[in-house]
Amino acid sequence: MNKHIEKLYNSAKKPSRLVIGLMSGTSLDGLDVALCKIAGQGSDTKVELLEFTTVDYTQNYKSKIKSVFAKRQVDLQQVTLLHPWVGVLHGQMVNQCLANWGVQAAEIDAIASHGQTIYHCPLRQHGLTEFGNATLQIGDADHLAVTTGITTLGDFRQKHIAAGGEGAPLAVYGDYLFFTSKQENRILLNMGGIANLTYLPKTADSSAVFSSDTGPGNTIMDAFVQQHFAPLQYDKDSAIARQGTVNSGLLSALLEHDFFALNFPKTTGPEVFNLDYLAAAQQRSCTHDLALEDVLATLNVFSATTIANALNNAAAELGEFSVYASGGGIHNPLLMEHILNLCPRVSEVRDTSELGIHPDAKEAVLFAILANECLVGGQQAFGNIEQGIPNVTMGKISFAD
Numbered sequence: 196m197n198k199h200i201e202k203l204y205n206s207a208k209k210p211s212r213l214v215i216g217l218m219s220g221t222s223l224d225g226l227d228v229a230l231c232k233i234a235g236q237g238s239d240t241k242v243e244l245l246e247f248t249t250v251d252y253t254q255n256y257k258s259k260i261k262s263v264f265a266k267r268q269v270d271l272q273q274v275t276l277l278h279p280w281v282g283v284l285h286g287q288m289v290n291q292c293l294a295n296w297g298v299q300a301a302e303i304d305a306i307a308s309h310g311q312t313i314y315h316c317p318l319r320q321h322g323l324t325e326f327g328n329a330t331l332q333i334g335d336a337d338h339l340a341v342t343t344g345i346t347t348l349g350d351f352r353q354k355h356i357a358a359g360g361e362g363a364p365l366a367v368y369g370d371y372l373f374f375t376s377k378q379e380n381r382i383l384l385n386m387g388g389i390a391n392l393t394y395l396p397k398t399a400d401s402s403a404v405f406s407s408d409t410g411p412g413n414t415i416m417d418a419f420v421q422q423h424f425a426p427l428q429y430d431k432d433s434a435i436a437r438q439g440t441v442n443s444g445l446l447s448a449l450l451e452h453d454f455f456a457l458n459f460p461k462t463t464g465p466e467v468f469n470l471d472y473l474a475a476a477q478q479r480s481c482t483h484d485l486a487l488e489d490v491l492a493t494l495n496v497f498s499a500t501t502i503a504n505a506l507n508n509a510a511a512e513l514g515e516f517s518v519y520a521s522g523g524g525i526h527n528p529l530l531m532e533h534i535l536n537l538c539p540r541v542s543e544v545r546d547t548s549e550l551g552i553h554p555d556a557k558e559a560v561l562f563a564i565l566a567n568e569c570l571v572g573g574q575q576a577f578g579n580i581e582q583g584i585p586n587v588t589m590g591k592i593s594f595a596d
């Protein structure tokens with residue numbers, strides 16, 4: 196037997212495993228690194244978050260990724276160069292984290308790497324019927340494995356698409372396994388660059404679970420701040436948006452996209468919701484001369500409205516539920532205020548720390564859970580293809596040598 200297969204086999208038989216989850220989202224702020232101790236599998240999964248950190252990206256890293264990020268036209272050589280380069284850099288970041296934590300690479304059973312999405316295009320978005328749903332993540336897992344000496348699972352989204360999904364949201368799998376409660380119906384809301392939600396009924400009936408992107412979270416706000424308020428990267432504590440006034444004409448134009456009228460499940464990205472989208476909405480609403488603060492105030496309420504509409508739509512079909520939020524959007528107080536004001540049925544938005552997972556770590560932990568399922572799980576079926584949730588094992592395995 197190949198020594199790597201034997202090691203994985205032994206890992207899978209252990210009562211618990213150490214798995215490092217890596218998430219690099221659409222905000223391009225940094226690499227989220229979550230060291231998880233995971234016991235069991237399926238609905239018996241128990242996760243202990245031993246360490247968590249976000250390794251900030253350098254300006255050099257951000258500008259190189261931005262040169263190919265969410266763009267129709269790119270330099271293909273640059274994409275080819277970045278694929279291994281990102282894998283090596285993410286590996287070096289893991290090595291640095293392990294050194295800081297005093298943990299040896301040999302103690303880690305596996306790394307679960309999301310990679311960096313550079314383009315996401317479901318069929319509904321590209322409209323080319325000869326092709327299907329598609330998404331592309333770079334940051335090659337072989338390079339990560341060789342750099343760290345740790346078996347790495349990567350490229351999780353392709354199996355989801357191959358089996359009929361849109362490649363996202365994948366959070367639903369980990370949400371279902373880890374956050375389902377017998378006491379209450381739950382909505383897990385993640386507000387990163389793009390926002391998404393997962394509904395978890397207390398019956399744990401997988402046919403009633405659904406998950407969907409809702410539209411922009413921070414992505415357009417971040418892009419606008421980076422363009423007009425550099426070197427700021429985002430509107431810290433909503434300081435700029437609070438100085439502005441919401442423009443109802445621009446808000447209506449922003450809300451016009453067909454994406455918002457579609458039923459769940461649906462996915463999107465900064466390929467759609469970006470500064471060009473804002474410019475087109477300003478053009479249509481004759482608001483190109485609006486003060487920058489007013490634009491940001493409007494973008495803030497735009498994200499909040501689309502998130503609130505999704506929550507309200509979900510709520511219309513459901514009884515009582517509690518909302519647990521995660522992602523950088525929870526740190527944007529104005530966004531949170533707007534969401535609460537726009538959702539009469541939601542009196543409180545808690546964060547996932549109340550369920551034992553730090554809200555900034557949640558997505559990285561979810562990928563660690565997906566890797567655990569690939570190694571140990573698959574014993575209980577979970578999925579509902581009608582809801583865009585194929586019942587599949589995700590993650591490709593890269594050995595270190």
Ligand SMILES: Nc1ncnc2c1ncn2[C@@H]1O[C@H](COP(=O)(O)OP(=O)(O)OP(=O)(O)O)[C@@H](O)[C@H]1O
Binds near residue numbers: 218389413428521
């Ligand atoms: N103090 C703060 N005030 C306002 N916004 C904040 C604050 N802290 C974080 N954010 C927002 O959160 C963003 C980062 O969110 P997060 O790390 O969840 O994104 P991501 O993981 O890239 O997203 P995705 O879920 O789309 O992959 C920042 O770019 C910023 O917009």
Ligand SMILES: CC(=O)N[C@H]1[C@@H]2OC[C@@H](O2)[C@@H](O)[C@@H]1O[C@H](C)C(=O)O
Binds near residue numbers: 330464
């Ligand atoms: C293609 C892609 O990278 N999508 C991300 C993005 O960021 C949030 C939202 O859009 C979500 O659909 C997804 O990430 C999370 C982790 C998911 O798949 O659940």
